[in-house]
Amino acid sequence: MLVIDHLDKHYKGTDKGVTDITIHVEPGDIYAFIGHNGAGKTTLLKAITGIHEYDSGEVTIDGINLKEDPREVKRRIAYIPDNPDIYEFLTGIQYLQLVADVFGVSAADRETRITDYAERFEITGSLGDLVSSYSHGMKQKLVLISALLHNPKLLIMDEPFVGLDPKAAFVLKELMKEVTAAGGAIFFSTHVLEVAEKLCNKVAIIKDGNLIASGLMDEVVREGTTLEELFMETV
Amino acid sequence: MSMFRTMARLELINLFGINEIRHSKNPGEKKRRTFLIFTILVLSAMLLGYSAAGAYALAGMELTDKIPMLYFLFAFLLQLALGVMKSKSFLYREKDLDMLSTLPVRGVHVIGARILRMYIEGVLVTLGLFTPAMIIYGVKSGAGAGLYLSILPEVLVLSVLPTAISAWVGIAVAFVISKCRHKVLAEVLLSLFLVIGLYLLFSVISSKDTGATSGDDKSGSVSVSQGVDGTTTEVKSITELSDEEMKARMKESMTNAMEKVESAFPPGRIMGEVLGEPDLAGLLIYAGLSLAVLGLTVPVIGGLFFRLSRRMVVVTRHREYRPEALKDQSVMTSLVKKEAARYFSTGIYVANTIMGPALAVAFSIATAFFDPEKLISSAGKEGLLFDLHFAFAIPYLIGMFFVMMSISSSSLSMEGKNWWFPKSLPLSAREVLGAKLLFNLIVLAPFYAVSVLILLFTLKVSLLERLWLLIIPLVACVFSVLFGLTMNLKFPKFRWESATEVVKQSAASGLSLLGGAALILPGIGAMILPELYRNLLNLAVTILLGLACWRMYRKICSVRLEELGD
Numbered sequence: 121m122l123v124i125d126h127l128d129k130h131y132k133g134t135d136k137g138v139t140d141i142t143i144h145v146e147p148g149d150i151y152a153f154i155g156h157n158g159a160g161k162t163t164l165l166k167a168i169t170g171i172h173e174y175d176s177g178e179v180t181i182d183g184i185n186l187k188e189d190p191r192e193v194k195r196r197i198a199y200i201p202d203n204p205d206i207y208e209f210l211t212g213i214q215y216l217q218l219v220a221d222v223f224g225v226s227a228a229d230r231e232t233r234i235t236d237y238a239e240r241f242e243i244t245g246s247l248g249d250l251v252s253s254y255s256h257g258m259k260q261k262l263v264l265i266s267a268l269l270h271n272p273k274l275l276i277m278d279e280p281f282v283g284l285d286p287k288a289a290f291v292l293k294e295l296m297k298e299v300t301a302a303g304g305a306i307f308f309s310t311h312v313l314e315v316a317e318k319l320c321n322k323v324a325i326i327k328d329g330n331l332i333a334s335g336l337m338d339e340v341v342r343e344g345t346t347l348e349e350l351f352m353e354t355v
Numbered sequence: 356m357s358m359f360r361t362m363a364r365l366e367l368i369n370l371f372g373i374n375e376i377r378h379s380k381n382p383g384e385k386k387r388r389t390f391l392i393f394t395i396l397v398l399s400a401m402l403l404g405y406s407a408a409g410a411y412a413l414a415g416m417e418l419t420d421k422i423p424m425l426y427f428l429f430a431f432l433l434q435l436a437l438g439v440m441k442s443k444s445f446l447y448r449e450k451d452l453d454m455l456s457t458l459p460v461r462g463v464h465v466i467g468a469r470i471l472r473m474y475i476e477g478v479l480v481t482l483g484l485f486t487p488a489m490i491i492y493g494v495k496s497g498a499g500a501g502l503y504l505s506i507l508p509e510v511l512v513l514s515v516l517p518t519a520i521s522a523w524v525g526i527a528v529a530f531v532i533s534k535c536r537h538k539v540l541a542e543v544l545l546s547l548f549l550v551i552g553l554y555l556l557f558s559v560i561s562s563k564d565t566g567a568t569s570g571d572d573k574s575g576s577v578s579v580s581q582g583v584d585g586t587t588t589e590v591k592s593i594t595e596l597s598d599e600e601m602k603a604r605m606k607e608s609m610t611n612a613m614e615k616v617e618s619a620f621p622p623g624r625i626m627g628e629v630l631g632e633p634d635l636a637g638l639l640i641y642a643g644l645s646l647a648v649l650g651l652t653v654p655v656i657g658g659l660f661f662r663l664s665r666r667m668v669v670v671t672r673h674r675e676y677r678p679e680a681l682k683d684q685s686v687m688t689s690l691v692k693k694e695a696a697r698y699f700s701t702g703i704y705v706a707n708t709i710m711g712p713a714l715a716v717a718f719s720i721a722t723a724f725f726d727p728e729k730l731i732s733s734a735g736k737e738g739l740l741f742d743l744h745f746a747f748a749i750p751y752l753i754g755m756f757f758v759m760m761s762i763s764s765s766s767l768s769m770e771g772k773n774w775w776f777p778k779s780l781p782l783s784a785r786e787v788l789g790a791k792l793l794f795n796l797i798v799l800a801p802f803y804a805v806s807v808l809i810l811l812f813t814l815k816v817s818l819l820e821r822l823w824l825l826i827i828p829l830v831a832c833v834f835s836v837l838f839g840l841t842m843n844l845k846f847p848k849f850r851w852e853s854a855t856e857v858v859k860q861s862a863a864s865g866l867s868l869l870g871g872a873a874l875i876l877p878g879i880g881a882m883i884l885p886e887l888y889r890n891l892l893n894l895a896v897t898i899l900l901g902l903a904c905w906r907m908y909r910k911i912c913s914v915r916l917e918e919l920g921d
Binding site: 173191192212213222225244250253 | 688690771915
């Protein structure tokens with residue numbers, strides 16, 4: 121599904137960035153990506169979604185190379201940023217309509233999906249309001265709904281649980297399971313290690329831009345220890 | 356006082372982006388900012404040069420004694436105009452209101468610091484305009500060292516009053532807006548009323564003053580003009596004037612203009628004498644008056660700061676949304692609608708960019724009531740140098756109104772923190788940036804159509820001139836849109852706290868304005884040149900602008916969105 125192969129990305133004039141990252145995400149995977157603040161998580165996520173250019177290495181999604189055909193890659197994925205900075209001058213429903221138009225979601229499909237997801241996140245009544253009046257959590261819910269509108273094969277999320285209330289966090293976990301059950305995959309960064317350990321089958325740990333561990337959760341986290349303990353030991 | 360110092364430091368620490376240049380580790384950003392500083396320095400050098408050249412020319416026309424008065428007025432009006440334009444958005448910023456509200460800081464401290472910054476920027480403008488002229492004045496009038504020593508204190512004093520007046524205009528606008536329900540609309544209408552009102556007033560006054568122009572032919576083929584003394588002067592072609600005649604005409608023209616200025620602005624004449632002497636007592640009186648106004652300004656405006664700021668925050672009412680049938684539409688339609696929603700949600704963006712097109716329509720309407728020759732020539736035709744055909748410059752004038760401040764020059768930067776969104780979507784540069792271009796053209800289209808249609812009826816010019824009237828503003832519209840976005844791509848500014856930073860203070864908007872001003876040159880050419888050469892000039896300008904448009908469009912379509920922004 122997602123192949124990150126020896127990817128290098130550094131910001132010009134600085135030593136900030138990520139070095140030689142190789143990660144493989146398979147269909148059905150819920151892949152956690154963890155690391156300390158400034159380790160390079162967001163940099164990697166932005167590079168593999170085509171928001172930032174990367175210096176070297178390869179990124180392929182569904183066998184399509186990101187550099188060769190970025191539009192086709194972007195059609196198959198959905199990205200949720202760490203900060204839901206979305207157009208505040210639009211209403212919630214206008215924002216969802218915009219995303220649906222860009223991804224060519226039919227009128228019938230968008231109606232069904234928006235109704236379904238908005239009800240699950242309990243945001244239906246606010247969809248007619250301007251995004252500027254939304255709280256952080258409501259914006260996050262809106263971004264999550266927009267990300268699911270075109271049934272992406274791969275969800276790439278940066279700290280998706282931040283700002284969500286417990287109920288919304290539960291709904292998100294359920295949705296993540298549904299996406300992977302349908303053959304999709306999820307690659308997301310998080311600081312909530314308990315959630316990562318319980319929810320994910322794979323994990324990658326990054327430190328100062330370098331990958332220090334990755335693979336199946338059971339193999340990375342040795343028996344008798346926790347992800348938190350491993351994280352404290354290694355990072 | 357220490358809180359004022361803290362606020363002032365906060366205001367001044369990043370003046371002209373210096374702090375970001377010092378601390379930015381991104382070489383691209385550093386390069387862009389350094390280029391911006393370089394541009395400011397070049398513009399400053401130009402200001403110094405023009406100021407000196409103008410003063411030198413006045414001295415050459417034996418009008419040395421008028422230099423202090425004229426440059427006092429120039430500096431005062433320029434600072435006032437710049438101050439009035441930005442004062443409301445400069446004094447009241449929604450973004451940092453919450454942060455300031457949590458601090459143990461009083462409105463007087465915040466406003467005092469912001470007025471200080473306005474004052475410092477004003478001092479820099481006045482310094483550039485006033486100093487070279489006064490040095491030329493000193494040299495030509497043989498003044499003593501006292502005059503040169505007094506220039507800096509004079510500059511410091513002169514900048515106080517326009518700063519204070521600008522602040523009052525800012526609070527007046529803010530007060531009216533805070534009382535209105537539709538704040539964006541109120542801001543736009545206020546700005547339009549202010550500018551168009553001043554423009555029409557100016558037009559009416561100038562057309563009355565110059566009512567002596569002979570002939571009823573509006574085509575601009577003026578052959579005879581009448582001086583203020585009632586004598587009739589035959590106007591010659593530029594090629595027919597000898598050097599002596601030209602100098603004499605120029606002096607006569609300038610003397611008439613000076614007399615008008617002196618009679619219209621008596622305080623200007625008084626200040627001219629005070630600055631030219633220099634008269635210490637007079638200067639102290641002016642300084643005292645200015646400081647008194649400022650002393651009243653800061654506490655009053657500062658006292659109202661938090662109350663007014665909160666009233667200006669747009670609060671939307673919640674309406675329960677009920678799911679309804681949704682329709683799909685093309686990507687371009689959707690993107691253009693998004694551009695429209697952003698544009699019409701930002702008052703300062705609309706007010707700043709709609710001014711030019713609105714002035715084009717206002718000018719066109721005015722031509723139905725006033726002779727266009729008089730509308731343009733505010734100074735009248737006394738002592739006219741050449742047989743100028745103002746009507747032939749109208750296509751360029753209209754074009755210039757459209758190019759004045761393009762929407763597209765800020766449209767990329769206005770994405771701000773949202774820029775990740777279009778970059779993450781399966782969209783090409785042609786779609787993302789094309790929607791911005793298209794929206795700008797859609798906004799300009801009705802203004803273009805209305806103004807040109809009116810002019811086609813009101814101007815009595817030949818068929819070919821009518822064709823130029825259609826073509827040149829059209830090409831100018833397209834050029835302005837493409838040039839604006841090109842500048843914005845070259846100088847994007849995604850990190851901003853207030854839309855004012857993008858719309859009014861960014862390199863892209865400033866440079867696109869300068870690009871538009873380039874149309875002045877062919878406009879002057881069209882006024883002076885005989886018919887054949889004029890038509891050739893128009894053709895050349897059309898072709899050149901057309902080619903530039905094509906090249907810019909190709910370049911815009913090939914932009915890699917990933918490379919833009921962090």
